[in-house]
Each structure stands twice: as structure tokens, then as C-alpha cells.
């Protein structure tokens with residue numbers, strides 16, 4: 001049997017657990033990851049020698065590599081993701097559930113001997129700043145060098161994690177094997193009570209980089225409920241005014257709705273002197289600070305962003321971030337071995353190699369890059385990275401934003417009347433589906449707080465937890481709802497989005513500080529005429545009016561539609577939210 005010994009740790013709990021899993025998976029060898037530069041070089045060379053990574057043009061993309069996944073393994077698989085709590089009720093109606101015993105038995109059968117002829121990488125990592133009492137330590141055992149390398153970018157990985165763990169038994173136990181990538185043998189199982197994750201049959205980021213969605217969100221949200229904090233699918237950004245005042249905002253959007261773009265935004269010319277800094281682009285852990293405010297930490301250390309649509313126009317800071325030491329997955333490549341995807345700047349090349357390695361010609365009906373092709377890039381590359389990313393306390397949040405992709409109904413921006421109404425706005429968030437998850441695209445689905453695929457326990461209890469936070473936060477952030485994606489009758493976007501979202505953000509920041517008035521609408525506070533600064537923006541004001549308009553008929557349908565979503569939770573659903581729904585409905589009925 002492969003030796004488990006290492007001089008990196010003498011933690012008995014960890015060594016025993018790794019030994020147990022070695023007996024189960026039977027790898028040929030065990031490699032403990034220390035997170036060093038040397039190791040990164042060694043693993044990268046190995047991955048290249050096996051064809052798992054291909055070097056890109058090193059002059060144009062220094063330190064960058066391309067990975068092509070199995071074509072059947074390109075997104076999160078929500079239908080194969082399970083919350084394995086003792087009872088089905090704990091997982092709730094929006095999660096797939098398996099009884100823990102049944103799941104362990106099924107998975108043990110799959111993991112048994114699954115790493116024969118392969119290497120098991122032991123990947124210790126920290127989610128959150130090193131040394132912070134609020135950070136969480138995980139160890140992922142994986143047969144995938146691609147996963148080990150990605151974890152090295154996305155987390156604080158290696159020896160610092162083991163040093164932080166010391167002799168403690170308090171770490172998330174993650175077991176991952178790519179298996180034979182057969183979609184019929186693919187399971188992403190979470191055991192919140194055991195602080196454990198078993199993932200089999202996929203190498204895709206959200207299914208296989210266990211620190212991200214699995215630990216930081218699903219297990220994280222479960223722990224948050226127990227420990228009185230919130231694990232959220234939110235970016236965190238700072239808005240610095242010309243006077244030097246920084247306001248921090250956390251914003252939840254469903255996958256592939258432009259969170260990374262928003263978190264790295266460059267304000268338009270009109271906002272000279274204003275600066276946005278990125279704390280995080282995907283996940284926020286929120287806790288009540290000693291000062292009674294809500295403080296946010298980004299548990300990640302890198303970005304796993306969607307490539308298509310990223311360009312020098314939409315997100316120059318992302319383009320700079322991915323200029324070096326980045327792993328690209330399922331993008332297309334040019335004949336000069338540079339990366340390409342739909343929506344990249346410049347002319348579409350006549351010929352490319354597509355994401356599956358096939359020759360591709362301009363005008364082809366098929367996409368050259370997969371719509372969910374990704375980049376994995378270190379946060380340290382981001383030119384506007386906040387100085388507070390490693391601050392154990394995080395940053396104080398003045399505003400929370402919920403946003404979805406909606407062609408109609410939801411106005412450009414709206415502020416909640418109070419905390420409970422803000423929770424209601426989050427709980428009723430809906431969005432048109434995208435390529436980040438397998439399944440049909442463009443269908444409106446309810447995605448409360450953008451957490452539908454990521455809540456590790458019953459969402460009704462999650463709503464109750466959000467409502468209960470009000471008592472714990474004496475100085476709560478104000479809550480807003482935005483929609484950058486509203487369309488006109490011809491299907492054209494009404495709002496330019498991207499950097500111009502700063503105009504909406506400025507109103508939000510002003511509202512958070514009580515610096516600007518607002519107009520009461522039936523459903524929330526909206527900007528008074530002229531309060532969204534449109535100067536320097538070449539847009540027909542009628543379009544902005546349409547983007548900000550509220551149509552009572554559409555809202556009536558929306559409120560009625562929310563009922564079915566609430567009803568599935570039965571008695572467990574907090575009454576407050578249903579009463580708010582009824583109150584709003586009574587105003588339009």
C-alpha cells in the first residue's frame with residue numbers, strides 16, 4: 001500500500017484519515033502538497049507531460065496553461081449534488097437528499113480501488129485569511145493534478161494550512177476522485193454533520209474544487225446557521241469617493257450574471273476620482289463585528305471566472321488579472337497558441353482550435369469556446385485588489401445588493417423598506433438560467449439570495465436565519481435589488497451595464513449613508529427622477545425610464561408566482577415573508 005508518511009504534519013487525526021482513505025482508494029502513491037513554488041512547477045510539468053495541461057504562448061501568456069475537460073463535464077451538476085443530512089427535512093425541498101448511510105455506502109463502492117494506478121494528492125487549504133479564527137481549514141484528497149493546481153490558486157494551500165491546523169481535528173474532510181467521468185456515476189455529496197464532502201466522477205471546478213461551492217457555501221451556510229453568521233454567494237467590493245471615503249458593498253447574483261465584472265468595475269469618465277476595489281468576486285462570509293456592523297470576508301484567494309464576454313471593454317481588470325499564471329479551461333486557441341473566446345476583443349480569427357481540440361472556422365454554427373469556459377487566476381494579479389483581502393476582520397458592509405437576470409418586471413434598482421422586506425427581496429430573487437449549470441438556459445427560476453444551488457440546509461430555515469440576523473446586527477446594511485438585464489420590446493438591453501453600473505452603485509452608496517432621498521413605490525424605494533447620474537452617458541432617457549419603470553400587472557403576476565415557491569416549504573416557511581408577499585399583493589390586487 002502507498003505510504004502516507006510526510007514530514008509536513010504529525011496531526012494524528014489527519015494522518016489516520018488519509019491512511020483510511022488510502023486503504024479505500026488504493027492509489028499507487030500519495031503526494032502531500034506544500035503549496036511551494038517548486039511544487040507548482042513540478043506538478044505543472046507533470047500535468048503537461050500527461051497532456052492534462054498544454055502550455056499556451058508563453059510570450060503572450062506567461063505562466064498560463066490550457067486544460068480541456070471531458071466534453072461531458074463542463075458545468076456544475078445540480079441534479080447530482082446531494083445534501084446528506086439525517087432527515088430529508090433538514091435538506092429541504094430545494095436540495096437533493098440522500099440518507100448519510102445510503103450515500104456513504106454508494107460512494108464507498110465507487111471510491112473503492114478508484115485510484116489504482118493513480119496518485120492521491122493531499123491538498124490542505126484554508127478558506128479565509130491565514131491565522132483568522134473565522135477561517136475554515138479543509139483537506140481535499142484528490143486524484144486530479146488539475147484540481148491540486150487549481151486549489152493552489154483558489155485557496156491558501158499547503159504548509160500554511162497544516163501549520164494553522166496544528167494538532168486539531170477541526171478540518172473539513174474532502175474526498176474527490178475523477179473516476180471514469182461517467183455521468184451515471186457522478187455524485188457530489190455533502191455531509192454537513194460530519195463536516196465532510198465526497199465528490200466522485202467530475203473534474204469541473206464547482207464539483208471538484210471542494211473549497212469553493214461545497215465548503216465555502218454549502219457546508220459554510222450550514223455552519224453559519226449553527227454559529228450565527230452567513231455564508232453567501234456574494235461579491236464584495238469597496239467604492240472609494242474622491243474624498244477618500246470607502247464604502248463596502250456585498251452583492252449576490254446567480255452564476256454568470258456578471259459578478260466578476262461588477263467586482264472589478266472601472267467607473268466611467270464622469271466618475272473621475274472614484275475608485276472600485278475588489279475584496280471578492282463570488283463568496284462572502286458575513287459576521288457581526290464588535291461594533292455592531294456586519295463584516296465580510298472573502299474566503300477565496302483566486303477567481304474562477306467565466307471567460308466568454310470578458311474583454312478590454314467589459315472588464316479590463318479581469319484581462320490584466322488573467323495575463324499571467326492562469327489556467328484556462330475549455331477556451332479556444334488561435335494558431336499562435338493564444339486564448340480566444342466569444343466576446344473577446346478584435347476580429348474573430350478565421351481559424352481556431354475549438355474547446356474540444358477540433359479545427360474551427362469563422363462562421364461555424366458552434367461556439368469555439370465553451371459558453372462556460374473558465375479562467376482560474378490568482379487574486380494577487382488583480383490590479384484593483386483591496387488592501388483588506390487578508391484582514392481577518394474583513395470589511396464593514398454598508399449595503400447588500402440582490403440582482404438577477406430578468407428581461408422584464410424588475411426595475412434597474414430598488415431599496416427595501418426595511419431588513420425583513422430586504423430578506424423578502426432576496427428570498428424571491430429570480431433569474432434566467434445560464435451555462436454555469438447543466439440544463440436548459442434562459443428559463444426564469446427562483447434563486448433566493450442566488451443560493452438555490454448552494455444552501456446546505458433547508459432554505460426555509462435559511463430564510464429564518466436571515467430574518468433573525470436583524471436582532472444580532474444593531475447597524476445593519478441597507479438592502480437593495482438591481483437588474484442590469486431588462487430588455488425592450490425588441491429584446492435589446494435597456495441599460496448599458498458594465499462600468500455604467502457605477503451610476504446605480506453611487507445611488508446605492510448615497511442611500512446607504514442617507515445622503516440622497518428616494519421615491520416610495522408600491523414595492524420599495526426607487527430613485528427620484530434625475531437622481532441616477534446619467535451625465536456623459538449617450539443614452540435615450542426614455543430607455544432609462546423604461547429600465548426603472550414598475551408595471552403593476554407584471555408585479556401582480558410576479559407576486560402570485562412567488563407563492564408556489566414559498567408553498568413548497570410548508571409550515572417551515574417563516575410567516576413574515578408570506579405576510580410581506582400578501583401585503584404587497586393587496587396593494588396591486
Ligand code: OXD
Pocket residue numbers: 076205206254255256282304436437
Ligand atoms: C461559479 C458559479 O462558478 O456560481 O462561481 O457557478
Ligand code: MN
Pocket residue numbers: 233254255282
Ligand atoms: Mn458563483
